[in-house]
Amino acid sequence: MIFRQLFDPVSSTYTYLLGCDHSRDAVLIDPVFEQHSRDMALIRELQLQVRYVLDTHVHADHVTGAWLAKTALRANIVLSKRYGVEGVDVPVDHGDVLAFGNCALHVRITPGHTNGCITYVTNTQDMAFTGDSLMIRGAGRTDFQAGNVHDLWRSIREQIFTLPDDCFIYPGHDYHGRTRSTVAEEKRFNPRIGGDAQEKDFVGYMDNLGLAHPKFIDIAVPANMRCGRPATEGLPEEIAWGPVTVTFAGILEIPPDWVARHLDELYVLDVRDLVEFDGELGHIEGAHLIPLDELRERIEEIPTSRPVVTICQSGKRSGMAVEILLRAGIKDVANVAGGLIQWSRLALPLDDVRPPGDWSI
Ligand SMILES: N[C@@H](CCC(=O)N[C@@H](CS)C(=O)NCC(=O)O)C(=O)O
Numbered sequence: 078m079i080f081r082q083l084f085d086p087v088s089s090t091y092t093y094l095l096g097c098d099h100s101r102d103a104v105l106i107d108p109v110f111e112q113h114s115r116d117m118a119l120i121r122e123l124q125l126q127v128r129y130v131l132d133t134h135v136h137a138d139h140v141t142g143a144w145l146a147k148t149a150l151r152a153n154i155v156l157s158k159r160y161g162v163e164g165v166d167v168p169v170d171h172g173d174v175l176a177f178g179n180c181a182l183h184v185r186i187t188p189g190h191t192n193g194c195i196t197y198v199t200n201t202q203d204m205a206f207t208g209d210s211l212m213i214r215g216a217g218r219t220d221f222q223a224g225n226v227h228d229l230w231r232s233i234r235e236q237i238f239t240l241p242d243d244c245f246i247y248p249g250h251d252y253h254g255r256t257r258s259t260v261a262e263e264k265r266f267n268p269r270i271g272g273d274a275q276e277k278d279f280v281g282y283m284d285n286l287g288l289a290h291p292k293f294i295d296i297a298v299p300a301n302m303r304c305g306r307p308a309t310e311g312l313p314e315e316i317a318w319g320p321v322t323v324t325f326a327g328i329l330e331i332p333p334d335w336v337a338r339h340l341d342e343l344y345v346l347d348v349r350d351l352v353e354f355d356g357e358l359g360h361i362e363g364a365h366l367i368p369l370d371e372l373r374e375r376i377e378e379i380p381t382s383r384p385v386v387t388i389c390q391s392g393k394r395s396g397m398a399v400e401i402l403l404r405a406g407i408k409d410v411a412n413v414a415g416g417l418i419q420w421s422r423l424a425l426p427l428d429d430v431r432p433p434g435d436w437s438i
């Protein structure tokens with residue numbers, strides 16, 4: 078199975094991307110609104126087809142990226158039926174199974190942190206996505222969102238600690254950089270519910286956590302009751318001037334064929350050296366040559382009246398050029414994906430290219 082664990086440093090949230098190796102069908106668990114572009118880039122680069130976007134619960138500390146992901150991927154939003162959240166496509170309950178290719182996730186209800194918390198368990202029972210029910214050496218607080226410490230005790234003991242000892246625990250958050258645990262480890266070492274803990278011990282511990290309410294609870298909960306659909310129309314951070322995407326590496330990229338059709342509206346910045354510019358790969362008509370090494374000191378030559386597209390041989394140096402331009406405050410900028418190698422592969426037009434078969438000087 079394809080497996081990626083992603084992290085949002087602001088809310089310390091883990092997002093998980095799981096995919097079937099054979100069919101490329103996938104699921105995305107607990108996406109974060111602000112990390113939407115990153116998640117879409119990875120899904121695109123791994124060539125996955127996301128079928129379901131799952132939330133383990135209605136989060137109180139961050140806005141879910143479920144609605145954004147559904148809109149971008151035409152996936153179905155999955156959440157516990159117990160909340161009555163607007164916009165859920167697949168309201169699930171205990172025992173439901175969500176298949177993606179040869180893989181599947183089984184729904185185990187684990188209320189306590191909230192009344193609709195779910196733990197998703199792989200069909201091979203080697204991974205459990207516990208949300209905030211069981212965390213690494215921790216457990217989700219039970220002091221809001223219809224939380225109940227006795228329910229959480231039962232949920233962890235009956236639904237999570239009954240999984241195989243070597244089943245990995247992947248939590249919804251970790252505030253100390255820990256990434257995963259196992260059922261055996263938590264049964265033994267969890268300071269709230271592990272070892273010889275009795276229900277009374279767990280309740281005593283949880284009732285005295287003394288945590289401040291999450292900073293964004295008043296924004297997050299209402300938004301999450303709509304699956305993270307913004308209250309106003311329109312997608313956030315849309316780039317208007319062209320079909321710019323962000324790669325998983327964080328670089329703004331634009332497809333070469335679109336650039337070829339819009340050359341008149343763009344400033345094409347070629348960052349190779351002069352020998353390459355006039356060399357075998359040729360160059361785009363009207364391209365301006367500023368070698369990458371000189372870009373920082375010649376930045377004032379770049380106009381701000383038109384979007385800038387950067388290009389080099391394979392798209393690496395021009396990716397760095399985008400970084401340099403952004404840092405200099407030039408916003409409408411993108412790297413031509415794949416550079417001139419891809420440009421020629423697509424047989425897009427070059428400056429001063431002789432027609433095939435014309436050998437005259
Ligand atoms: N400090 C965080 C909130 C942390 C928090 O309350 N996390 C919840 C999960 S939504 C929890 O259950 N924490 C248990 C713990 O930290 O022990 C914020 O302001 O957003």
Ligand SMILES: [Fe+2]
Nearest residue numbers: 136137209217
């Ligand atoms: Fe939570």
